[in-house]
């Protein structure tokens with residue numbers, strides 16, 4: 237007898253439900269429905285973004301660090317149709333850059349931006365500022381930045397602001413992003429029948445704990461659209477890797493999971509766009525597996541898995557996970573500006589200043605990262 241695994245079961249169930257669940261706001265099981273763009277004879281593959289019914293190219297454009305609208309425009313010409321930015325990226329300038337790139341093409345695109353949780357009035361004002369900067373009168377997806385624990389899902393001011401923005405047509409769908417405690421947040425959203433969050437942007441890459449993959453599956457089966465970020469596991473360039481190019485393999489690994497509707501790697505140059513675009517041409521194979529094995533070994537002691545296990549361990553309140561993320565931006569992405577901007581968002585208590593007078597570090601990373609050493613480096617680089 238042929239067996240059917242859980243993942244495939246969800247896909248089969250979703251396929252049967254497609255006709256009804258493509259309607260915006262409809263509920264029910266819906267994993268990524270896949271189709272190829274044959275009209276343009278290009279290799280662009282599109283999947284449905286959960287219950288939103290939006291059709292997204294599996295390669296989305298993470299614009300966070302993009303300063304050249306030409307690269308974004310070229311991606312759009314090639315068939316990439318979803319672009320991710322945020323109110324806070326580059327102090328608001330990033331939305332202006334995206335706005336320039338999408339001029340004249342708005343109806344064919346899925347535009348996502350993010351705002352921080354704050355008072356209802358502040359969140360509405362921030363969303364309106366995003367619309368102005370982007371030069372559009374509606375967003376497709378508005379995310380609240382960086383939920384950390386399940387209590388964030390029910391934050392009344394956020395919920396009221398999102399409901400109001402949806403009601404007034406300023407955004408079509410809403411969701412949140414998460415860099416820590418991802419599995420708990422994905423599951424909590426999936427299990428709540430009242431869940432207003434249509435989309436979750438989550439860290440997901442080949443170094444992620446398998447529990448995150450399982451939670452993504454549960455959320456996708458509940459109709460939530462899943463978008464993956466940090467797909468290149470820090471983007472480190474390791475000399476030990478020689479000519480092996482791990483980043484296409486890392487992206488293919490993520491896109492191989494059909495519960496993920498799309499990934500949004502950063503693309504600063506035409507070369508990076510080309511490299512990522514070609515990923516859609518092939519499937520994840522044994523060579524990719526081998527490459528990622530070597531890449532994984534090379535970054536094992538550097539790469540934060542965003543598991544959140546260190547949260548709350550420091551008796552002085554130092555935010556080890558956030559500071560490790562700053563180090564990844566600096567060392568992996570090679571972007572000291574982004575690292576410094578992320579550091580600047582921390583409150584004074586979360587910074588590693590307390591480490592200076594601390595006799596012994598009691599924080600233990602679940603993956604063996606050298607916490608005390610990392611905190612010393614963070615202090616030297618950013619404080």
Ligand code: SF4
Pocket residue numbers: 550551552553554556588590591592594595596597598599607608611
């Ligand atoms: S050294 Fe470790 S325990 Fe001490 S303050 Fe820094 S992070 Fe906290």
Ligand code: SF4
Pocket residue numbers: 539540541542543544545546547556557560600601602603604605
């Ligand atoms: S520093 Fe270690 S424990 Fe903390 S989130 Fe990263 S991998 Fe997990």
